[in-house]
Amino acid sequence: MAPSRDAIRATVEGYVKAVATGTVDDVLALYAPGATVEDPVGTPVRTTEAELREFYGAVEPLAQTGEVLTLKIAENSAAFLFRLVTHLGEQDLLMEVVDVMTFDDDARITSMKAYWSQEDMVTVSVSR
């Protein structure tokens, strides 16, 4: 049975929050066993838990804020636009990305593909 829309929405919101401010374990808890990650699309697909841990481990220590801007759900899949802001001293690195995910019956992520390129990253000066 396909997961409910609310369950998918909760996973997506939880994912962006976990990537921005959570731990690797927070992120991994949202993935189903055997899940795959292609980020960005066109790079080698990560297929093992070790590869996923390495990937999300790189962003864990960063000071970030995240926000889901648009979420479209179709059956057991979702495509969403989100903004991730990384706070680097006197600069913010802004990224807007479209992620496409599939989900299992428990709304755990079974695959993730991220659509973005260098062009979608902008650095802005901030006064803090």
Place this chain on the structure above:
Amino acid sequence: MAPSRDAIRATVEGYVKAVATGTVDDVLALYAPGATVEDPVGTPVRTTEAELREFYGAVEPLAQTGEVLTLKIAENSAAFLFRLVTHLGEQDLLMEVVDVMTFDDDARITSMKAYWSQEDMVTVSVSR
């Protein structure tokens, strides 16, 4: 060789324009032979030109306007959010959809998947 970003952008802009205001032939000219269409995701994949013609033929007679809101390109793929407004007498039907496409070397569409559901359609009254 992957198509250039500008070529992909031109195909995406041309696609939304053709769907909104063009003919079936205008839309089909943007597809590569053998292309597949899954719209919305979760429904049977259309695989023949006849199926694509039938699909786009249904919207050809409608008075519509279309706009690409966000476009993310990664290698030979793109994900984009677009708005399609169908003008129905004293009502407008607004749809916002995320499409994911892959492209051949000539930036022709080789596959399209559309992420949306009933929830993404809104009817608004207009005075004309």
